[in-house]
Amino acid sequence: MTQRAVVFDIGGVLEITPSIGTIARWEPKFGLRPGEMAERAGDIWADGAVGAITLDQVHRLLADRLTADAAQVAAFLNDVWVEYLGTPNTELIDYLRSLRSRCRTGIISNSFVGAREREQERYGFADLTDCLVYSHEVGMSKPDPRIYLLACERLGVPPKRTLFLDDVPAAVEGARAVGIHGVRFESNTQAIAAIEDWLGA
Secondary structure (H helix, E strand, O other), X not given: OOOOEEEEOOEOOOEEOOOOOHHHHHOHHHOOOOOHHHHHHHHHHHHHHOOOOOHHHHHHHHHHHXXXXXXXXXXXXXXXXHHHHOEEOHHHHHHHHHHOOOOEEEEEEOOOOOHHHHHHHHHOHHHXXXXXXXXXXXXXXXXXXXXXXXXXXXXXXXHHHEEEEEOOHHHHHHHHHOOOEEEEOOOHHHHHHHHHHHHHO
C-alpha cells in the first residue's frame, strides 16, 4: 500500500505566534500614523513572502520607504523576527518527530525571506521532516493548489494519502481542494487525535 504523509504548518501550529504588537509599537518611532506601515511596506512584505526580493533588498527598501537609517531598520526587523518566530509548540514538535518512523512527514509554510535560516537555528525543522516547503523559496503561497501538490510530489505520496494541518481555514480548504485530508488546528490534543484517527483508518 502507498505510504501516507502528514504535513504541518509552522506559524500558529509548530510555533506559538500571538501578535505582540511589533508593528504598532514601531510606527510612532518612524513617525507613522497607525496603519501607515502597511501602506508603505505592504508590497515589501508580499514580495518577501514569495521570494520576489532578497532580505538585503527588504532592508534597503524599508530604509527608503521609512526614511530611516540601516541601524533603525535592523532593530525594527529584529523585533519583527521575534514576533514571527514566536515560541516552540514543544508537544507538537515532539509528536512530529515521533511520526517519522510511521509515515512521511513534511511542512508547508507561508514564510518570508530569511525564515529558513532563523527557524533552522532555533527549531531545526529541516531535521525533523522529509520535506520542507517555504513559500519564499518556491514562489507561491497557500492556498495556491500548486504548493500542496509540490509538497506531495517531493514526499512521493499522492494527495489522497496525505493529511495537512493548519490553523488558517483558507489554507485547510486549499489542501482539501486538491484531495488532501485537511485538518484545522485548534489544539494539540485535537490535532494529535485527528492525525491518529486518520493514520489508523
